[in-house]
Amino acid sequence: MAEEKVMFDRPHALLPIVTNYCPGCTHGIVNRLVAEVIDELGIEGRCVGVAPVGCSVMAYKFFGCDMAEAAHGRAPAVATGLKRTHPENIVFSYQGDGDLASIGMAETVHAASRGEKITVIFINNAIYGMTGGQMAPTSLPNQITQTSPYGRDVITAGYPIRVCEMLSTLDGVAYLERVCVDSPRNVRKAKAAIKKAFTYQSESRGYTLVEVVSTCPTNWGMTPQKAFEWMRENMLPYYPLGVYKDVVAEGFENAAEAALKRAEACPMVNVQKEA
Amino acid sequence: MSEKVLMKGNEALAESAMRAGCRFFFGYPITPQTELAAYMSKNMHKVGGVYLQAESEISAINMVYGASAAGARVMTSSSSPGISLKSEGISYMAGADLPGVIVNVQRGGPGLGSIQPSQSDYWQATRAMGHGDFHVIVYAPSTVQEMADYIYEAFDVADKYRTPVMILADGMLGQMMEPVVLPEPKTSLPEKPWACDGHKNAREHNIANSLYLTAEDLNRLNFERFERYETIKQNEQRADLYLVDDADIVLVAFGASARIAKSAVNAARAIGIKAGLIRPITLWPFPCDCIKQASLHAKAFLCVEMNMGQMVDDVRLCVAGSKPVSFFGRTGGVIPAPLEVLDCIKSLNEGGR
Numbered sequence: 001m002a003e004e005k006v007m008f009d010r011p012h013a014l015l016p017i018v019t020n021y022c023p024g025c026t027h028g029i030v031n032r033l034v035a036e037v038i039d040e041l042g043i044e045g046r047c048v049g050v051a052p053v054g055c056s057v058m059a060y061k062f063f064g065c066d067m068a069e070a071a072h073g074r075a076p077a078v079a080t081g082l083k084r085t086h087p088e089n090i091v092f093s094y095q096g097d098g099d100l101a102s103i104g105m106a107e108t109v110h111a112a113s114r115g116e117k118i119t120v121i122f123i124n125n126a127i128y129g130m131t132g133g134q135m136a137p138t139s140l141p142n143q144i145t146q147t148s149p150y151g152r153d154v155i156t157a158g159y160p161i162r163v164c165e166m167l168s169t170l171d172g173v174a175y176l177e178r179v180c181v182d183s184p185r186n187v188r189k190a191k192a193a194i195k196k197a198f199t200y201q202s203e204s205r206g207y208t209l210v211e212v213v214s215t216c217p218t219n220w221g222m223t224p225q226k227a228f229e230w231m232r233e234n235m236l237p238y239y240p241l242g243v244y245k246d247v248v249a250e251g252f253e254n255a256a257e258a259a260l261k262r263a264e265a266c267p268m269v270n271v272q273k274e275a
Numbered sequence: 276m277s278e279k280v281l282m283k284g285n286e287a288l289a290e291s292a293m294r295a296g297c298r299f300f301f302g303y304p305i306t307p308q309t310e311l312a313a314y315m316s317k318n319m320h321k322v323g324g325v326y327l328q329a330e331s332e333i334s335a336i337n338m339v340y341g342a343s344a345a346g347a348r349v350m351t352s353s354s355s356p357g358i359s360l361k362s363e364g365i366s367y368m369a370g371a372d373l374p375g376v377i378v379n380v381q382r383g384g385p386g387l388g389s390i391q392p393s394q395s396d397y398w399q400a401t402r403a404m405g406h407g408d409f410h411v412i413v414y415a416p417s418t419v420q421e422m423a424d425y426i427y428e429a430f431d432v433a434d435k436y437r438t439p440v441m442i443l444a445d446g447m448l449g450q451m452m453e454p455v456v457l458p459e460p461k462t463s464l465p466e467k468p469w470a471c472d473g474h475k476n477a478r479e480h481n482i483a484n485s486l487y488l489t490a491e492d493l494n495r496l497n498f499e500r501f502e503r504y505e506t507i508k509q510n511e512q513r514a515d516l517y518l519v520d521d522a523d524i525v526l527v528a529f530g531a532s533a534r535i536a537k538s539a540v541n542a543a544r545a546i547g548i549k550a551g552l553i554r555p556i557t558l559w560p561f562p563c564d565c566i567k568q569a570s571l572h573a574k575a576f577l578c579v580e581m582n583m584g585q586m587v588d589d590v591r592l593c594v595a596g597s598k599p600v601s602f603f604g605r606t607g608g609v610i611p612a613p614l615e616v617l618d619c620i621k622s623l624n625e626g627g628r
Binding site for chain 2: 046057061067085
């Protein structure tokens, strides 16, 4: 009998539980990528995840590592508490655009600027999915949603927030990359980004975030394929893919070293602290 | 044997918390709790702990949630407006059965109010410390010594019942200096097998969570939690009774206002009025048993509070209409004067003749 070899299986860090994600949603892909990375790095036993409020609210059931469910937007603060208590653990949060860039923007910005050694997986699909398709902080100008039925009017509703670009100005950040998962090639790139973020965290380099430009076929009112087309056509020009910060690629050991270099003209910054 | 030291109430809270094994403090600046956070920032690292100034009260309480979920002894402190911001996180902690200690050094309200002492967060602490069906255990110290004693105990009680515990102090107790004997540092802390500290491939994953989308599940869980609250009510009611046994007029006061009420009781006794004082130390669970007991012989009750009349509701619930219950209060940072309280005692005593 020919030897049977498993070519494809569920990652160990992803539990055999039916998810609540809609058909065609990219959350499933990204959940899996995070779990694959946890498996490959062999960190499940010392990994703690933080689930948000939003479509991925039930993620605490899906991942096999320890999990905490945070209040809406507060995942970075909860992650901070988890990480500060056990700095040897790998802590990640998994958040959508409403959670991260609207109600949780203060927590996001300050966790990043503190250089919290956590990894944030940020799903940007330009809409509030779980509550039924309201305008998000990342909804595009003129995008029709339940609460921008005539299209997002930037004069009254303001402009979308580009999270990676904004966070790239902060000194505590070690790594930022924006990816998407619309093709096998991009899925592989997304996984590499997630793996790099987790690796940087385990090397204590600083705050890491991977933004995944995603789709919401249900609330966009499109088939999954059409949603990907709309994403490529409209979201990617507004939210260009790429690396927004990588202190190692810039030649530094970590975010702290890069921050020191950036502020070298300031004498205060270079004061040596007594041991 | 610990020696007696002179300390501010806020500093005694901080030092005693560290001696209780608290190693994580997350806070945000606000008056009049200032010295507590300052003391922590200066000393927490010396015991290997973490002091972190959060970007907001909201973030601070969620850091507490995270650290507690990870198994830490953790606390935050604030004053009234900041406690309102923490209420969301406290509700989530209660819903996820996470222990932790929250200090409220109360100031005048509502709104931005004042920065002077007040007791106007009694209702908030005992009735509605956030959305949903839940309680937190509330201690009301009345001396700097009790600040040290009850925060030391609060961490144990929080872990024992897996619930947030509040120290309800006020700007007067926080800012005043008194001699205090500090407790010995704790050497052993309880195991927390439920903690989200990494399963080390040795157990199922732990989850800290307050979400239950199935109605029956949440219903069952809330009933279970309230059974635990019944146990707390039976075991943890605390009150200090002063000259109550033969008292005609029983004063009920907590925290700073109890100090004034006690002076008034002494003044009343000096002129032959049989006054006594019940001082609730736990505000939740409210020490109803001793108030019911006193209602058997008391002619009247008088609540003295630094608010518009909040604890008086609980006293009336305990007395259940069997005796008259009056109220005397000052707010906004005005401290009731012992003579004002004595006048109330006199008129109640005359009314009773």
